[in-house]
Amino acid sequence: MNGLRADLQIVADWITPRARVLDLGCGDGTLLRHLQDNQSVTGYGLEIDAEKIVHCIRNGVNVIQTDLDQGLSDFDVGSFDYVVMTQTLQAVRRPDLLLDEILRVGRMGIVTFPNFAFWRLRYYLTVLGRMPMSGALSYTWYETPNIHLCSIKDFEELCLQKGIRILEREVLSHDLRRPVIAGVLPNLLAEIAIYRFCRS
Amino acid sequence: MPESIPPDSVGLVEPKCARFDTALTLECGRSLPSYELVYEAYGKLNAERSNAILICHALSGTHHAAGYNSPADRKPGWWEVCIGPGKPIDTNRFFVICCNNLGGCHGSTGPTTINPATGEPYGADFPIITVQDWVHSQARLADHLGIDRWAAIAGGSLGAMQALQWAIEYPHRLRHAVVIAAAPRLSAQNIAFNEVARQAIRSDPEFHSGRYQNHQVVPRRGLMLARMLGHITYLSDQAMRAKFGRDLRRGKDDFDFHYEVEFEVESYLRYQGESFVNRFDANTYLLMTKALDYFDPAAAFEGNLAKALVGVAAQFLVVAFTSDWRFSPARSREIVRALLDNDKEVSYAEIEADHGHDAFLMPVPQYLEVFRTYMDKVAAESAESGV
Numbered sequence: 025m026n027g028l029r030a031d032l033q034i035v036a037d038w039i040t041p042r043a044r045v046l047d048l049g050c051g052d053g054t055l056l057r058h059l060q061d062n063q064s065v066t067g068y069g070l071e072i073d074a075e076k077i078v079h080c081i082r083n084g085v086n087v088i089q090t091d092l093d094q095g096l097s098d099f100d101v102g103s104f105d106y107v108v109m110t111q112t113l114q115a116v117r118r119p120d121l122l123l124d125e126i127l128r129v130g131r132m133g134i135v136t137f138p139n140f141a142f143w144r145l146r147y148y149l150t151v152l153g154r155m156p157m158s159g160a161l162s163y164t165w166y167e168t169p170n171i172h173l174c175s176i177k178d179f180e181e182l183c184l185q186k187g188i189r190i191l192e193r194e195v196l197s198h199d200l201r202r203p204v205i206a207g208v209l210p211n212l213l214a215e216i217a218i219y220r221f222c223r224s
Numbered sequence: 225m226p227e228s229i230p231p232d233s234v235g236l237v238e239p240k241c242a243r244f245d246t247a248l249t250l251e252c253g254r255s256l257p258s259y260e261l262v263y264e265a266y267g268k269l270n271a272e273r274s275n276a277i278l279i280c281h282a283l284s285g286t287h288h289a290a291g292y293n294s295p296a297d298r299k300p301g302w303w304e305v306c307i308g309p310g311k312p313i314d315t316n317r318f319f320v321i322c323c324n325n326l327g328g329c330h331g332s333t334g335p336t337t338i339n340p341a342t343g344e345p346y347g348a349d350f351p352i353i354t355v356q357d358w359v360h361s362q363a364r365l366a367d368h369l370g371i372d373r374w375a376a377i378a379g380g381s382l383g384a385m386q387a388l389q390w391a392i393e394y395p396h397r398l399r400h401a402v403v404i405a406a407a408p409r410l411s412a413q414n415i416a417f418n419e420v421a422r423q424a425i426r427s428d429p430e431f432h433s434g435r436y437q438n439h440q441v442v443p444r445r446g447l448m449l450a451r452m453l454g455h456i457t458y459l460s461d462q463a464m465r466a467k468f469g470r471d472l473r474r475g476k477d478d479f480d481f482h483y484e485v486e487f488e489v490e491s492y493l494r495y496q497g498e499s500f501v502n503r504f505d506a507n508t509y510l511l512m513t514k515a516l517d518y519f520d521p522a523a524a525f526e527g528n529l530a531k532a533l534v535g536v537a538a539q540f541l542v543v544a545f546t547s548d549w550r551f552s553p554a555r556s557r558e559i560v561r562a563l564l565d566n567d568k569e570v571s572y573a574e575i576e577a578d579h580g581h582d583a584f585l586m587p588v589p590q591y592l593e594v595f596r597t598y599m600d601k602v603a604a605e606s607a608e609s610g611v
Binding site for chain 2: 044066068074077078080081082084085086087088089090098099100103
């Protein structure tokens, strides 16, 4: 019925109807618009890019122009049911601190990121000797906003250290399909990782 | 006026006047037995009366927000960049009202008006008007025009404060508030600038305790100084550097070692000051700066703005400009934060602009794009739902 991208659809499926959602790095507001229309969700998007602010307003999404690196100090403890961050974790200055912020203002966090241990990326570096690029990481090394890339193992290790409890994990392979065998070697086969988590 | 009126202008417009004979009780405790508000209207009110927009003007603004009053006019209304056919406040879709605020000097009842009780101009006797009083008087204008609920109320600076006050005081009489280059209350620094401006006026020998009209004089030097000072706070350091730098006037390349105008920036400020004196009243200037100083909707709630906004029903667009140091983006964020605390509908855009506070009057593309997109949404709602 709608063309929601596969990773966003998984995120949407995890969010309960009428929930309050904060979307960090909400882009053009596609996810929030979908959640508003289909799940009666309310909330806000945070975005830094000026053009995307206009898209959000056009999409009927409440958007606050914000630099995520400044933290979420405008929001009180537990203001949201979910704090969502899709494909943005790798672009912030301190992902670890932002994870703390996510679980300060939200009861639950949902994060998606490109898995840097994906086999194609490994191939780029080890065989071609080039900085990895892929569908999810389409920037050249000198202009990429992605400054804190991590693998599935890295992320789960950080969660463990921080006492963050992972409630659910989904992985998508190339072309954003759910791979049958990714459950076996997710760190190798998954291009995108999607997590739902809360405080332990 | 330009040689021909541009197609995206509302064109020639005529001010109208509304008279109110029911006394208006003011925040200061005094009351006005009757008063007049001069306003302009652009566009057409639809059958459902759901497409009306109220524009609130800032300190030195007037009811003349767009178009030209006469073919001889050199300049259009003060918000011409935002109001007109195809502009953010699109007069093909909206019915737009802008009134000269009470206490003003462009036709609405104010210090230059004859006091019916004495037969002389009010002058210094005119009561100090607050933002709240303006909003009350504007609500009566809405009644007079048959507008139960504005599609939106928009303004920049002091105008934005009126939009905010409307949302607090008459939550169900507006669907949207567009709050541009605002602050929820003045800082000590803001008040300090206003006080210097007031002292400049009041210490002018021609001020005569505000009764200068009776003496057939104008405190020109004081008002001019006040405006020059104000103007510095409306511009950013970058804007002044880009516009004037250290350039000397008329291609001069050396100093004359005197105190007459030498730098371009001096020339500009003097020109701004002098032209202002010809179109503005000193008592009105004093009154407007006081209205700014007193504005503080959070004051009744122990300084907690979020509590002041609990009852707000309007959706908000809040816009700030990066180089505005008079009301910096951080001040707009205070408003945004208070709305967020209450789970209100709000979007916030921080526009990259070098113009300083005055950016809200400038054709900054990103600003106009955000404003237009938001108003498109307002127009769509007006069309589909009625009031």
